Amino acid sequence: MDLADQDPRPLRGEPLSLDLLNTRWHDEQLFQQPNGLAVWLATNGLTGRAPDSPETLDALLRARAALLVLRADPLDTAALNTVLAHGRIRRSLDTAGRPHEEPEVADPVWLPAWLAADDYLRLLARDPARIRECVHDHCILTFFDTSQNGRRRWCDMARCGNRAKAARHYAQQKH
Numbered sequence: 001m002d003l004a005d006q007d008p009r010p011l012r013g014e015p016l017s018l019d020l021l022n023t024r025w026h027d028e029q030l031f032q033q034p035n036g037l038a039v040w041l042a043t044n045g046l047t048g049r050a051p052d053s054p055e056t057l058d059a060l061l062r063a064r065a066a067l068l069v070l071r072a073d074p075l076d077t078a079a080l081n082t083v084l085a086h087g088r089i090r091r092s093l094d095t096a097g098r099p100h101e102e103p104e105v106a107d108p109v110w111l112p113a114w115l116a117a118d119d120y121l122r123l124l125a126r127d128p129a130r131i132r133e134c135v136h137d138h139c140i141l142t143f144f145d146t147s148q149n150g151r152r153r154w155c156d157m158a159r160c161g162n163r164a165k166a167a168r169h170y171a172q173q174k175h
């Protein structure tokens with residue numbers, strides 16, 4: 001079975017930085033399962049681009065912690081800048097004369113962490129207001145709102161949206 005098929009997380013498919021944040025949900029964590037790192041790398045098309053090693057995981061956990069700090073305080077930038085200092089984008093023209101961008105990291109264990117940090121910068125450049133946490137009280141999942149009206153509130157309407165509606169309905173029934 002494909003490793004990515006073993007990804008147990010309730011929300012997948014968000015941009016890389018938010019997908020890293022979404023390795024935590026409720027009281028569960030993808031990286032606590034034995035092949036969690038391998039699954040996350042597979043889900044994000046990074047298998048083989050970084051070693052499936054404790055060092056790669058450590059770098060990712062640092063990037064995730066830095067992103068959480070930023071979600072709490074957008075001006076607390078030091079930790080994410082430390083992650084970003086591990087790499088850069090090298091720009092060139094390819095053999096067909098087209099612009100080409102290639103991430104460069106000093107050590108491949110930093111590639112996934114650096115890509116996640118770089119992705120967050122791209123989301124900030126697009127629209128920081130569209131990086132949001134699910135409004136459900138018991139949900140910590142994060143998404144980038146790509147809806148046309150920018151009014152997405154739930155990580156997943158079927159899961160959190162309906163749970164909230166059901167709770168509201170139940171509360172009204174009691175009166």
Ligand SMILES: [Zn+2]
Nearest residue numbers: 134139155160
């Ligand atoms: Zn949710």
